[in-house]
Structures are given as structure tokens and as C-alpha cells.
Amino acid sequence: MNERLPAAFLKALRRLVRQVGLFPVGHPLTDEAIASATDAAGDLVGDDGEVVLTVLDNAYYHNRALLPHTSLEYHVLMREMQARGVESVKLIRPVSSQDLLDLAAFIGALSDDLPADGTVLLNEVFLTASDVTSSSMEGLRASYRGSLDALRVVTGTMASQGTFELTGVIEAVEGLFETSVSHGNASLLLSTVKSHDEYTFFHSVNTCILSLAVGRLVGVDKEHLVPVGVGAVLHDIGKVAVSTAVLNYPGHLSDEQWKEITIHPQEGALAIMSAGGPGHEIAATVAFEHHARYDGSGYPRVTRDGRPHVFSRVVSISDTYDAITTRRSYRRAETPHRALQVLLSNAGSHYDPDLVRLFIRMMGLYPPGSILRVDDGSVVVVTAPSVELGAPLETLLVRDRGGSDVDPEPFEVQPDRVLGQLLPQTAGLDPASLLERLAEVEGQ
Numbered sequence: 001m002n003e004r005l006p007a008a009f010l011k012a013l014r015r016l017v018r019q020v021g022l023f024p025v026g027h028p029l030t031d032e033a034i035a036s037a038t039d040a041a042g043d044l045v046g047d048d049g050e051v052v053l054t055v056l057d058n059a060y061y062h063n064r065a066l067l068p069h070t071s072l073e074y075h076v077l078m079r080e081m082q083a084r085g086v087e088s089v090k091l092i093r094p095v096s097s098q099d100l101l102d103l104a105a106f107i108g109a110l111s112d113d114l115p116a117d118g119t120v121l122l123n124e125v126f127l128t129a130s131d132v133t134s135s136s137m138e139g140l141r142a143s144y145r146g147s148l149d150a151l152r153v154v155t156g157t158m159a160s161q162g163t164f165e166l167t168g169v170i171e172a173v174e175g176l177f178e179t180s181v182s183h184g185n186a187s188l189l190l191s192t193v194k195s196h197d198e199y200t201f202f203h204s205v206n207t208c209i210l211s212l213a214v215g216r217l218v219g220v221d222k223e224h225l226v227p228v229g230v231g232a233v234l235h236d237i238g239k240v241a242v243s244t245a246v247l248n249y250p251g252h253l254s255d256e257q258w259k260e261i262t263i264h265p266q267e268g269a270l271a272i273m274s275a276g277g278p279g280h281e282i283a284a285t286v287a288f289e290h291h292a293r294y295d296g297s298g299y300p301r302v303t304r305d306g307r308p309h310v311f312s313r314v315v316s317i318s319d320t321y322d323a324i325t326t327r328r329s330y331r332r333a334e335t336p337h338r339a340l341q342v343l344l345s346n347a348g349s350h351y352d353p354d355l356v357r358l359f360i361r362m363m364g365l366y367p368p369g370s371i372l373r374v375d376d377g378s379v380v381v382v383t384a385p386s387v388e389l390g391a392p393l394e395t396l397l398v399r400d401r402g403g404s405d406v407d408p409e410p411f412e413v414q415p416d417r418v419l420g421q422l423l424p425q426t427a428g429l430d431p432a433s434l435l436e437r438l439a440e441v442e443g444q
């Protein structure tokens with residue numbers, strides 16, 4: 001299942017909901033949002049003539065197919081839809097711009113008028129739990145959602161009051177910890193969820209998931225690992241004190257701007273210390289040291305044998321890996337393979353070399369979800385970490401040598417036949433959903 005088209009529509013719809021709340025029709029930004037929502041709806045409906053998007057049990061469904069990652073990424077929009085009683089949206093070709101505008105105004109609670117052109121129908125189709133296959137990953141997603149929510153709350157209170165409570169984040173990280181114990185490597189798949197619009201939230205939760213996985217490999221017990229996870233979720237909370245203009249500045253930072261950025265570890269650690277609660281010292285240490293490097297460079301300078309704490313070193317690697325594999329406003333996303341290369345080439349200087357080796361062993365040379373181009377022209381998605389060097393890679397064949405999409409089937413690839421790696425957006429593939437479907441089939 002490719003989530004790309006429904007995700008693009010929900011993204012455009014979310015933007016339109018925000019936009020109509022800000023500026024009336026006729027404002028260039030609002031008109032642009034209407035146009036892109038209309039385009040996205042047209043692409044989604046395609047040749048089928050009509051589609052139904054349903055919200056059921058905190059997840060989106062495209063007709064009857066679960067949209068696992070989209071459900072996380074557009075969860076806030078889902079809440080707004082639920083609050084307005086919108087359980088399903090049927091789109092009929094050609095979807096009218098006016099109907100989409102009415103839909104957005106309705107969801108945004110700006111108007112009680114329903115779309116009237118007959119191309120957007122609300123609550124006409126209802127799915128029930130028995131219509132759809134339940135997902136064994138739902139527990140994982142619930143933990144992910146819980147962590148995003150906890151972080152949103154903490155960020156909000158930190159911004160408005162300069163302080164926050166740690167309880168919600170601790171509970172959320174405990175949830176992530178439990179699911180990482182029960183689901184093992186599958187929990188790592190969840191860290192392939194990215195959001196360009198809510199980068200900091202998703203990035204922080206991914207950093208936590210990766211840190212918990214590394215911590216478990218190293219043998220850190222739950223009592224210590226949960227606070228490490230809390231520190232990972234909150235590692236950039238101090239950025240609330242940094243202006244957005246500086247945070248998103250694409251060019252070379254001035255000394256003044258750089259100084260402003262480099263206060264965020266201290267700010268975060270101070271806030272965590274004053275929040276208190278179980279394990280808060282560990283969480284504060286992690287936030288304080290996440291930019292400190294293994295060789296003592298980086299910021300702030302740490303005095304303990306010149307090296308950051310081992311917990312901070314774990315989080316620093318996870319933070320770097322997820323940041324590199326995520327698209328930002330000032331640079332494109334890199335492949336997982338490239339991110340591992342960056343870690344490796346800085347092992348011993350920026351990063352703890354033992355932990356880098358462990359991390360690479362955990363993720364495999366081509367981490368699950370990597371999209372590879374094979375020498376005969378076919379395209380495959382890696383399904384399991386490649387444990388042994390030179391051993392065949394376990395993959396799903398998704399595109400044949402002629403370039404046509406095929407029903408995914410298991411396929412072994414010798415590593416020396418790999419020509420290169422593709423990014424999901426350039427390949428037009430959604431590896432995380434493919435892998436989740438595989439997990440479902442194997443779980444049955």
C-alpha cells in the first residue's frame with residue numbers, strides 16, 4: 001500500500017484548514033492552498049472516480065487499507081475531524097474546490113455548512129472494526145502518538161510558562177520502552193516516520209526510539225533507560241528559548257546567532273532539572289550533553305574526563321542518524337546508508353566508536369526500509385538488518401527490471417549487486433508501509 005497520495009491530500013487539507021482560519025478566499029496564500037488541495041484530491045481520486053477516507057480507532061483508512069504512517073503524521077488533523085464528528089470523507093471526481101473549501105471551514109469549526117456541490121460527502125460510508133484487518137503494530141503507533149502528545153504538551157507549557165511537568169513524558173517513554181521489548185526490531189521501523197512540518201516533535205520521538213534500542217543492546221536496565229529516553233525526547237526542548245528565525249536560518253550563522261543556538265542544551269537541562277521527578281538528573285545530563293562530542297569538542301564543554309556520559313553518547317548518535325535521514329528546509333534527506341557512513345567516518349572523534357559499531361550492527365549496512373537499485377535495473381526494499389558482511393540481503397522486490405511496479409515478493413540480493421540507494425520521494429515508494437504489510441502477513 002502506497003500512502004503517498006492519501007498523505008499528500010491530508011497534508012493539503014490540513015494546510016487549507018489552517019489557511020482559511022487565517023485569511024479569507026482571495027488572499028494569495030489561501031487561493032494557493034485551495035488549488036493544491038484540489039490537485040491533491042484529483043490525484044487521489046485518479047481514475048477510480050471516487051475514494052473514501054475513514055477515521056477509525058485513531059487511524060486513517062484509504063478505502064479499507066490502513067494508512068499507518070499517515071495516521072501518525074496527520075494525527076492533529078484527525079483530532080480536529082473527530083471533534084467535528086467527521087468519520088469519513090468520500091471524494092467524487094471531479095472534486096470541486098468549493099467543496100474542499102467548505103470541508104476545510106467545517107473541520108476548522110469556522111462554519112457549520114457542509115460541502116454542497118456533491119463531490120465531497122461526509123459520513124456517507126462507515127467502516128467498523130470488523131471491516132478492516134487490525135494491525136499488530138497498533139500498540140507501537142499508540143506509544144508513538146502518546147509520545148508526540150506528551151512532547152506537544154511539554155513544549156506548550158515550556159513556551160508559555162518556562163517550566164513543565166515530567167510525568168507525561170515519563171509515561172510515554174515507558175510505553176515506547178514496553179513496545180520495544182515486545183516488538184523488538186519492528187519498533188525501529190517506526191522511527192522511519194518523518195514529518196517535515198512537525199520536524200522537531202517527530203525527530204525527538206525517533207531519537208528516543210533509536211536510543212532505547214541501542215540502550216537495550218548495551219544492557220542498560222529499565223530504571224536507567226527510561227530516563228535516557230526522556231532525555232532523548234526532550235533533548236531539544238531548550239530550543240523553545242531560541243528564536244525561530246535563527247533555528248531555521250539556512251545560511252552561515254553569525255557569531256551572535258550561533259551563540260543563541262548553543263544555549264539550548266543548557267536551557268533544556270535547566271528546565272528538566274526544575275521539573276524534577278524520577279530519573280530527571282539522567283534526562284537533564286542527556287539534554288545538556290547531546291551536542292558534546294566524544295573527543296571533548298562540541299558544545300558545551302564537558303569536564304568529566306573530557307567526554308560526555310555514555311548515555312549522552314547514545315543519544316548523540318541517534319540524534320545525528322535521524323536528523324541526516326530527515327528532510328529539512330535547508331537540505332534534502334540523505335539515505336540511511338549515507339547516515340551510517342557519516343557516523344562511521346566520525347567515529348572516535350565526534351561519536352563513541354564502540355557505540356557506532358553497535359549502531360551499525362543494529363541497523364545493518366542497509367537498514368530496513370532502505371530502497372536499493374540492483375544492477376539489473378530492478379528496485380528492492382530491504383526488510384531485515386544485514387547481520388553478516390557479504391551475506392545476501394533480505395528484501396522485497398517492488399519494481400522489476402523493466403521499471404514496472406510489481407506485487408512485492410521476497411527476494412534475496414547479493415550486496416555486490418547493489419548499484420545505489422534511492423530516497424522514498426524520488427522512488428515514489430513508501431517503504432515503511434510496505435514493511436508493515438509484510439509484518440502483518442508474517443504475523444498471521
Ligand SMILES: [Fe+2]
Binds near residue numbers: 264291
Ligand atoms: Fe540539539
